[in-house]
Amino acid sequence: MASLLAAHGRGVNLRPLMSRSLAADVASLMPTPWVEDKPFGWMDRSGTLDLPPDVSWLSHLDDVRPLLQAANPDSWAWPGEQGVQRWAGVHNGSTLVATAAEAWSSIDVGFMMGVAVHPSHAGQGLGHRVCQFVASSLLSLYGTCALFVENYNAPAIALYRKLGFTYRDVTTLLPAS
Structure with a gap:
């Protein structure tokens, strides 16, 4: 799942809502640095x-x-x-x-x-x-x-x-x- 989100999040304005653990995995797969936005419930x-x-x-x-x-x-x-x-x-x-x-x-x-x-x-x-x-x-x-x-x-x-x-x-x- 993380690799799919990372692949589709490159170069677009996509900001999918995801669990914080998945966000860490996605961010680690991005070719340029991405950071977690303000977490919430x-x-x-x-x-x-x-x-x-x-x-x-x-x-x-x-x-x-x-x-x-x-x-x-x-x-x-x-x-x-x-x-x-x-x-x-x-x-x-x-x-x-x-x-x-x-x-x-x-x-x-x-x-x-x-x-x-x-x-x-x-x-x-x-x-x-x-x-x-x-x-x-x-x-x-x-x-x-x-x-x-x-x-x-x-x-x-x-x-x-x-x-x-x-x-x-x-x-x-x-x-x-």
Whole structure:
């Protein structure tokens, strides 16, 4: 597998997602130096999940950006970006306190991104509820739900594992500069 990826990665903009161990093998076979990009986690699951109460798809997105800025300013998904399809949320009264998005889904994998819980509402199970809602919805539409997670974010990884997701340590390779 490593030799096949190395042969097809030469001179093109191909950046396949692969396990970190495979990336080391591929990099060693490249004729010019390639380096590992920032590693991260890929998590996925199939099956079904019950829909939790009090979570819904948002009809307006005005409150999503401020919540992301407060709780997840490094989010890969933002309202209005290409490929970001819809946002779910949990409200406390009229205030949006937790959110997650469907973004970049394919024909057989629904993709969850943009998870955020307002810091003043952390530890109340809101992240679990909003992620369970989005994952349940995506599983019913696509059969599989996946997400990226920072490999050092142990609380997020633990939350996704509680929801039945499996973790894989992955990366991409870049030509050395």
